[in-house]
Amino acid sequence: MIDTTPESPPGARQPPSTAREQQSLTLIPGLPNDVGSLILSMVPYSHHARIKQTCKSWNRVLSSKPFFSTFLHRRRNHLLCIFPQDPSIASPFLFDPQNHAWCPLPPMPCNPQVYGLCNFAAVPLGHHLYVLGGSLFGIGSFLAITISLPLLPWLFPSDHHSPSFATFRLSLRDFTWRPRAPMLSPRGSFACAVVPRSGQILVAGGGSRHTMFAAAGTRIRAAERYDARRDRWYPIEGLPGFRAGCVGFVSGGGREFWAMGGYGASRTISGVFPVDEYYRDAAVMELDGDGGWREIGDMWGDGERVRAGKIVVVENDDDDKSDYPGVYMLDGDEILRYDMSTNRWLCESRVPRKAPYNSSFGVVVVNGELYVLTHLCIVDMTETRRSRQHRRAGTLYIQIYNPKKKTWRSLVTKSPFSYPIDINTTVLSSICL
Amino acid sequence: MTQLDRLSVYHWLNAWCIKPVGGALVRQEPEYILLALMGSPLKKIMLCSSEKEIFSVEEQVMVQHSVIINNMIEDGSYNHEESKIPLDCVDSKTLKKVIDYCTHHTHHHNDNQEDLEAWDAQFLNVDSNGLYDLLMAANYLEIRNLLDLIYGTIKNMIKGKKIDEIRRIFNIKDHGFTPEEEEQNRKEYPHFY
Numbered sequence: 001m002i003d004t005t006p007e008s009p010p011g012a013r014q015p016p017s018t019a020r021e022q023q024s025l026t027l028i029p030g031l032p033n034d035v036g037s038l039i040l041s042m043v044p045y046s047h048h049a050r051i052k053q054t055c056k057s058w059n060r061v062l063s064s065k066p067f068f069s070t071f072l073h074r075r076r077n078h079l080l081c082i083f084p085q086d087p088s089i090a091s092p093f094l095f096d097p098q099n100h101a102w103c104p105l106p107p108m109p110c111n112p113q114v115y116g117l118c119n120f121a122a123v124p125l126g127h128h129l130y131v132l133g134g135s136l137f138g139i140g141s142f143l144a145i146t147i148s149l150p151l152l153p154w155l156f157p158s159d160h161h162s163p164s165f166a167t168f169r170l171s172l173r174d175f176t177w178r179p180r181a182p183m184l185s186p187r188g189s190f191a192c193a194v195v196p197r198s199g200q201i202l203v204a205g206g207g208s209r210h211t212m213f214a215a216a217g218t219r220i221r222a223a224e225r226y227d228a229r230r231d232r233w234y235p236i237e238g239l240p241g242f243r244a245g246c247v248g249f250v251s252g253g254g255r256e257f258w259a260m261g262g263y264g265a266s267r268t269i270s271g272v273f274p275v276d277e278y279y280r281d282a283a284v285m286e287l288d289g290d291g292g293w294r295e296i297g298d299m300w301g302d303g304e305r306v307r308a309g310k311i312v313v314v315e316n317d318d319d320d321k322s323d324y325p326g327v328y329m330l331d332g333d334e335i336l337r338y339d340m341s342t343n344r345w346l347c348e349s350r351v352p353r354k355a356p357y358n359s360s361f362g363v364v365v366v367n368g369e370l371y372v373l374t375h376l377c378i379v380d381m382t383e384t385r386r387s388r389q390h391r392r393a394g395t396l397y398i399q400i401y402n403p404k405k406k407t408w409r410s411l412v413t414k415s416p417f418s419y420p421i422d423i424n425t426t427v428l429s430s431i432c433l
Numbered sequence: 434m435t436q437l438d439r440l441s442v443y444h445w446l447n448a449w450c451i452k453p454v455g456g457a458l459v460r461q462e463p464e465y466i467l468l469a470l471m472g473s474p475l476k477k478i479m480l481c482s483s484e485k486e487i488f489s490v491e492e493q494v495m496v497q498h499s500v501i502i503n504n505m506i507e508d509g510s511y512n513h514e515e516s517k518i519p520l521d522c523v524d525s526k527t528l529k530k531v532i533d534y535c536t537h538h539t540h541h542h543n544d545n546q547e548d549l550e551a552w553d554a555q556f557l558n559v560d561s562n563g564l565y566d567l568l569m570a571a572n573y574l575e576i577r578n579l580l581d582l583i584y585g586t587i588k589n590m591i592k593g594k595k596i597d598e599i600r601r602i603f604n605i606k607d608h609g610f611t612p613e614e615e616e617q618n619r620k621e622y623p624h625f626y
Contacts, residue, residue, distance in 0.1 A: 028587075028603055029603065029604050029605065029606075030561065030562060030565045030604070031565050031568065031569075035568065035569075035572070038584070039584060039587050039588060039591070040591075042584060042588045043588055043591050043592055044592070047591070047592055050595075050596065050622075050625045051591060051596070051599065053596055053610075053618045053622070053625060054596050054599050054600060054605065054608065055600070055605050055607075055608035055609050055610070056608060056609025056610055057609060099592075
């Protein structure tokens, strides 16, 4: 089947140059470059990292801007981005659920003075992924503490973790990280949303809580707006109350920015154990008007237990008539849906298979569906001489809920994480290329 | 065409019995036009390859698959009795295969999907040069389903394979990386190779 010389078929137009030059320009020997380029654009995005290294001409074409922009117009690749730990220590990964393909991303540039970044936000904008803020430990955090001191009282002065200002951007075209303008107020665990068709990111609230400590941490009210084109942060009116751990989304056809849930003040049980006071409501900001916040009434009735599960938002398709996105909460193994008209949470569904060993799920929205993730990593005790490093792979078990059809399906894939990861604190994001 | 359709077309034609023949509009008997519209199954056209070999093929078959040939026949530039369609970009071997594909798909379009796919897989079991020739021919003649089929096949040849295999399959002799770059790539991503 494999043939020898790449003879040009009758009618093919090849540039009249030396054999060596021809090889470096030609994509597929035997076919004209426009056909070769078309074929490369059909290969799903998740394979690009690999095939870029086939030869220099493929590398050049696949990384070029014009190719990428036509590629973005043609295909809709929905990818899942997984940040298991601090991205400057452990490589984040891209997962393509359609092709079951994993792609490692380069680790974020490392600041040697800080470590243990968590509770940051990973926000897709175009073909870039922005990593904003977070909470981290470090020598440099002392400076951050003194700057944020006027904002909030410390509950546990012995903690050395602090919120981060930093903003980094990863380009999925050439896999490079670039630092961007830092936020005006440092924050982790904040509400964050992209305003559609405008290249702006809104953030509100947040605090310094770190995953190492279940309680503790500051909370702030400040909110800001990021203009991606200008690479600048602008302050906007702050939240009515101090709110961290809240979830942000844009609704009402791009007119409202919601910061839902989260925790504000803290109280102690028996004077010792800190317990969060969860917010029972959401704060909404009108984006068109004077930019003021209003508080929606309590989402939970009197006597109803406040559920504080992970909230995710399903954006509307173009053919969806409603202006309002679908807002879902995963609490334990129950999925609740937020009904905007009644301001209540309604039971939607239940995850078919519970998480093993009472661990939690991770949840993220990809292509309009809810992906509920569990990661299992079985350490192989019987290592033979032939077992190589990549054999000890973990397994990612994904249960997928389609809100329109109200059906579940599942997907199992070998994950590249050969160490156990805490899916509860893993930062998940999805991007559409 | 159903009975009803034929009847209505017949009446319409009766009123407007004209047909373009050699650039002129000639009055024709409606029965003949009806026959022409339906595409008499025995009507054949001539295709001429780059090697000047003539292939006779049913008009209905080519018209259904190839947009170029369909356009040529529809706008009347093709005279059945005299002319043949010259295809200088396509050699005889490839043209024969293309005709094979179109004929099979026209006559067997009611078969189930698996049989068709099996036939397609067998059909594309050629060397890479033959595949490229087929691709260029399908591109020229604008045969959408054959094009999609070949693109899909080539895409699958790239998709699942390691880099060394891809280089071998596509006969990429010189990858253009310097030895240092190549070594660096192999060290960083050994599982790609």
